Amino acid sequence: MIKCSTRLEAVDGGNGYSNEKLVTEYVQYGCGLCAPRSWLNFDCSPSLKLQRIPGLGWVFRKVTPPFPPHVRSANIVKGLPVSINSCTAIYCSHVLEHLALADLEIALRHTYEYLRPDGTFRLVVPDLQALARAYVSSSDPLASLQFMEAAGIGRKERRRGIVGLMRTWLGNSAHLWMWDERSLSLKLQEHGFRSIRRAHFGDAEDPRFADVEDAGRFSGAVALQCRK
16 A cells, blocks of 8 residues: 655644644544544544543543544544645535535535645545435335435434433434535535536546545446546
């Protein structure tokens, strides 16, 4: 596996990274547990932060899936410790649907800023249009329940108490805004992206995307590729 090119550049600020920002070629945000070392991987899960608490992290690593040690804690909405115009490619899979609409606007702005001119952004989200079509065409009396569950916009139960609230907070799995190809393509265009097209697993021109993409994540999803 190819190791990405990374160096540190001193700047003011830096989101807790000792006043340094990373200058790197390949960045993935919202990586979860899929974090190939050929990419610089970020995630903002509360469980990741808890796992990194000195002296106590081992407790949380036992009760939540442990993140790879090289995953960095950072939030695309608040800003990543990545230098402007430094990325050849940026990738996110099943991340943007977890953002409120206003936060998505900020995330796309940051993504655009981090990319080099002609840099590539590939993204995957659940396909709202496909889910809606399956719902309206179904004769199953439980179709609405199936739609709510598949879209991730309903809850089967409301967790109560401190333990329930902690599980909801750590899970962070609710979908806050769903997308189809047309609406998300328009948003990308509004933020300055060009050469916007439907993407499919394995069709990226840059072979490095093969390190980070998972075929299963493309099923029932909208995948788009665009450039700065």
